[in-house]
Every structure is written in structure tokens, then in C-alpha cells.
Amino acid sequence: MPTNPPPLSEAQARLAATVPAALERVRRVPGVLGVLWCGSAARGEGTAHSDLDFHVLVDGDRRWRANYVVDGVPVEVFHNPVRKVRAMFAAAQGDTITMFAEGRVVMPHPELDALVAEARALHAAGPAPRPLTQQARFRLIEEVMDARALADAGDPLHVLVACRAAELALEGLFGVRGWWEVKPQRWLPTLQVRDPDAAHDFHAVLTTPDAGARQAALEALTVRVTGDLTYQEGGSEPVSVP
Structure with a gap:
């Protein structure tokens, strides 16, 4: 009907x-x-x-x-x-x-x-999956650790740094999963369809008032991209200075 x-x-x-x-x-x-x-x-x-x-x-x-x-x-x-x-x-x-x-x-x-x-x-x-580069992985984990330090200190800046790290995590997640990038206002609806658990983590980063719980959600979201939170050795190739 x-x-x-x-x-x-x-x-x-x-x-x-x-x-x-x-x-x-x-x-x-x-x-x-x-x-x-x-x-x-x-x-x-x-x-x-x-x-x-x-x-x-x-x-x-x-x-x-x-x-x-x-x-x-x-x-x-x-x-x-x-x-x-x-x-x-x-x-x-x-x-x-x-x-x-x-x-x-x-x-x-x-x-x-x-x-x-x-x-x-x-x-x-969909696009070809885009693996996270060593530099991008290092930068993401560095942001997450900066956020962890702020959460441990009870610093209100944790909200800002956690959201910035979550943005990097989402960029990495869309890349490694082979999803087309979307505007920020479509991140959560897209995740709710493609990966509800990741959507839950991201929503918690955005809305949880407790810094410790917010940080835990950020780290769970990040591990979906990096596998773990350990630093790995790497770097770029030397280039000539003009």
C-alpha cells in the first residue's frame, strides 16, 4: 500500500x-x-x-x-x-x-x-582503501596521548583536544575502510549505518561530560584505525632543501 x-x-x-x-x-x-x-x-x-x-x-x-x-x-x-x-x-x-x-x-x-x-x-x-601512513599514525596517537594527559589533569581543554583527535581518527577510519569522505555533519549518520560501534564511540566523545569516559571513547575509536596505541618507528625520506 x-x-x-x-x-x-x-x-x-x-x-x-x-x-x-x-x-x-x-x-x-x-x-x-x-x-x-x-x-x-x-x-x-x-x-x-x-x-x-x-x-x-x-x-x-x-x-x-x-x-x-x-x-x-x-x-x-x-x-x-x-x-x-x-x-x-x-x-x-x-x-x-x-x-x-x-x-x-x-x-x-x-x-x-x-x-x-x-x-x-x-x-x-567506494574508493580504494587508503592505509594509514606511519606519519599519520604517529600524529594520531600523539594527539590521543596529549588528550590523555589533559584528561588525567582534569584540564577543561580536554574537550577541544579530544575532538581534534577524533577528527583525525575519523579521517583515518574512512580511509582504511575504503569509504568516501563526507562533510563533518554527515560523519555520525554515516557511521551509524556503516559501523554502529564506531558511531557509539564518536557520539560519546562529542557528548560525554566526564573527561575519563570521553578519553576512553576516543581511545576505542582510535584503536579501530591503528590497532593499538603503541608508538612505532618510522619517518620520511630525506629531501633536498631548496
Whole structure:
């Protein structure tokens, strides 16, 4: 039995209502081939602080970005020729691939349709896993140990340092698991789907008022990336000084 879709929030409804006027302005740019509406509003997740994002395919060999305001709504527009978008796909630029995979075509063009299909396939497959380098591992553990010292001392700065270390841990986790990177506001929802235990640890880092419990959650999250909290020997190769 069909069900009715949930009602749009007031903010999302306002953003969606602004799309036609924004699109009309985008269409007036010479050389426009196709237009993709992307970002949180295109996914139906817009808030009172969201803007409208568009990827625009253009002819020629130039790329640029434009920002303006339509009916009080900020609009950001990325203009790229087809070959540049394909180059970004080939370079595994996760933000661009995700935008095209999750976006909504609002001005069709065969090249745009092909790029969306390609992005969806790439997004579903995921990037190649990116093992943590020795330097990245050392830096992460160093941040965690700095946070442990602050927790032991009861220093209120522990909140800041623990969150900074958690950010490094998440960057490492997304890399070693072969997940596309997402914006910080999507870290927790993504983890809740892909690794609920990691989501629990991360949520505890963000919300637990007790420094000791917060530190324990941070260390549990970090071990998911590093395996343990021991320092290992390593370093970079010598390079010439210019």
C-alpha cells in the first residue's frame, strides 16, 4: 500500500521553492549544457542555514565558481567542462563524486546524464582503501596521548583536544575502510549505518561530560584505525632543501 512522503520542513520547502528562480539565473550563463542540483537541499535535508548548490556543465575549456543570492537564499554554482569533471572522477575526488551521485538533474543533457550514472557506479563501489601512513599514525596517537594527559589533569581543554583527535581518527577510519569522505555533519549518520560501534564511540566523545569516559571513547575509536596505541618507528625520506 503506497504511503505519503513525509512533509517538507519549512526550511527545505523554502529552498526547493527557490530552485526555479536560481536555475533561471544559471541558465543565462553562456555555454551552459546541463545543470545538477546537489548538496543537502537536493537530498531533502536542508536547514535554515543551508544554501543551494549547483554543478553546471559548460562548453569550452574554462572552469569557475559563482556565488549570489536569490530570494534571500545563498547560491553557490560550480561551472566545469565535461572533461574536467571526468578528471576529478579519475582523481577519486570524493566530494565531487558524491555530489554527482546524490544530485538531482534539473537541466538535462546527455553528457550530464552519463556523468551522473558514472558517479553513482563509482560511489557504490567506494574508493580504494587508503592505509594509514606511519606519519599519520604517529600524529594520531600523539594527539590521543596529549588528550590523555589533559584528561588525567582534569584540564577543561580536554574537550577541544579530544575532538581534534577524533577528527583525525575519523579521517583515518574512512580511509582504511575504503569509504568516501563526507562533510563533518554527515560523519555520525554515516557511521551509524556503516559501523554502529564506531558511531557509539564518536557520539560519546562529542557528548560525554566526564573527561575519563570521553578519553576512553576516543581511545576505542582510535584503536579501530591503528590497532593499538603503541608508538612505532618510522619517518620520511630525506629531501633536498631548496
